[in-house]
Amino acid sequence: MIDLRAVRETPDRLRASQRVRGEDETVADRLLDLDSRRRAALARFEELRAEQKSAGKAISSAAPEERDSLLAEAKELASRVKQAESEADELGTEVDRLLREIPNIVDEDTPDGGVDDFRVLEQVGTPADFDFTPRDHLELGELLGAIDTDRGAKVSGARFYFLTGVGALLELGLLNMAMQQAVANGFTPMVPPVLVRPEAMEGTGFLGEHADEIYRLEADDLYLVGTSEVPLAGFHSDEILGADGLPNRYVGWSSCFRREAGSYGKDTRGIIRVHQFNKVEMFVYTRPEDAREEHERLLSWEREMLDKLELPYRVVDIAGGDLGTSAARKFDCEAWMPTQGRYRELTSTSNCTDFQARRLNTRFRDDAGKPRFAATLNGTLATTRWIVAILENHQRADGSVVVPEALRSFVGREVLEPVKG
Template sequence: MIDIKLLRDDPETVRASQRARGEDEGVVDAALAADERRRSSLTEFERLRAEQKSMGKQVAKAQGDEKHALLTRTKEIAAEVKSLQADADAAQTELDGLVRSIGNVVEPGVPVGGEDDYTVLETVGTPTEFDFEPLDHLALGEKLAAIDMERGAKVSGSRFYFLTGVGARLELALLNLGIAQAVEHGFTPVITPTLVKTDVMAGAGFIDKHSEEVYRLADDDLWLTGTSEVALAGYHADEILDLSDGPKRYAGWSACYRREAGSHGKDTRGIIRVHQFHKVEMFTYCRVEDAVEEHRRLLDLERDMMAKIEVPYRIIDTAAGDLGGPAARKYDIEAWVPTQGRYRELTSTSNCTTYQARRLNTRERDPGGGNGTRTVATLNGTLATTRWMVAILENHQQADGSVVVPEALRPFLGLEVLRPV
């Protein structure tokens, strides 16, 4: 959630952010109006409460008609106080809802527009070419006895799958490579819960507008997470952190679940867009002043992982309308997928500034030495997911249907080449 102080002091910046996202800027004025009603009601409430206390002393001394008049006025004030409290509470509820509906204020320089309005920042490597007709990842996975979509659908329905044999080993190798890199760079590995409470899911910003995309266990009031970012965002909820020695960095390993609502007909073949997958996700708590630098650091770690799996890729600066509510800026890394003739997203890293931490009440002591606290910043970034297998299989395939294993993965996989069964 954005800072209410920013909304009051600089509403035009918030309006500009809403316009960049392609969202309603009128919500800014509605929120300011609700805030004004709340503050006005509270001011009058406090004035009448003071009068109420003063009249209590007068009633104790008064007699006769004067006492009767004072008692009448006391009852009137009590009714007014109750009404003003109700008005203030209603305005507060409206304000909270409006502020929560406003996406994070985007960073300067973020491209304006929607999904197709990104800016390409860097392209690394050239698209892979073959002197034979390449197979797509599913055909390769079936030849290798690595991916079984048919039985996945039989057991669980569409967009589910089994990874078998070298497919299971390849995914585990990827995830372990991600964890190894995270540990090397000071991240604490964490295996996170994949079911979280509503306040945590809402605090992370995942059910404000797209709750239909998330699996929910209504009887238990729990949600299945689509990324360990959610659980890690809630890890330090209602805590005061000590960041005097630098950011707190975690690497969450979890299964992830997504309903893929609205994706009917998109990527129905293979494991690009599925309901369940595994992922290693970096998550950082840091001081607000360090957030931009930390964001670049997470992007560099993702670059390192791309180099290790040896695929051509590009980095894009995601447009404001494609950010999602919590992110102020997001960089995606997209790998070349030969049989599709285009780049597809493998990783992303987002700077959520204070948006999540404010909702989840995660703070630090005033670094200036005061007695107060202030909200911290949170960031996240992906180090490995099941989808990476698509890029690895397609880019490293050979004419006989075998796949050369990238060198960095070999110690974790125990194989140099994956061969057809």
């Protein structure tokens, strides 16, 4: 949730942010109008309540012949007080509702435009020049006995799969490697719940325009998470953190679930776009003034993982029109996919400033002891999708796949050999 006081002081920032996102900038005027009317209603309420208190004192000291008329006036005044309070409450509810609909204010350095208007910050590594026709990850996965989408569909439907044999070892090794790196950098490891209450899902900003991507268990009023960002953001909701403990860095390992609504016909082959996957996610609480620097750190840790896996990739700065509700700025790392001839997203890291913390009431005490809203950030350190890039970029002509050296101790072998002709 954005800071209403900041909007009052600099409404043009919200207008500019909405333009960058491709959203309605007149929302700033609607918000300011509602806020002005609410404050006026509150002032009327306080004024009338003060009159009511004075009237009560006058009645207690009034002569008997004056009391009836004063009681009648007091009754009328009580009705007006109640009406003014109701009006202020209704306007307050409208202000809160509108505030929760407005996305975070984008960082001033975020590029303008939509999904195709990202800014390439750096390209790392050179895509392999195969002297054979490379196989895609699904064909490789089937040759290696690592991926079974046919049985996944038989058991659960489209966009489900089994990771079998070396496929399971590869995922476990990858995720364990990510957890080990995070812990070495001071993160507290977490295995969070994957079912959360509506307050946690709404508080992180996932029940807005992308609500149709989320699985909901209506009988229990719980949601399956699409990222452990959600339970980790809720971990300190309604709490005040000590300033001396910041930044609080957590790394969560969880299964994630996405309905992939609206993705009909996209990436239907293999395990690039699926309903269930595993992910290691970094999550940080810090001071708002330190959030930019922390964002760069998260990106550097993501890049460290990609470098260890010897993958060619590029770093992109996501445009405002492609940002999620909570993000003020987002960097993606996209790995080269040889059989697609293009880069595909493997990681994202977002600076959510104090947007989520305001919604979840997560604060810290500053050096003066004053409670302030924290900033939250998140970043992906490994997911099931990384298997796609590893298989395709490290394949050999005979269908075997070389395991990157940094990953070998976690997988237990140097080469994945075909089990099928």
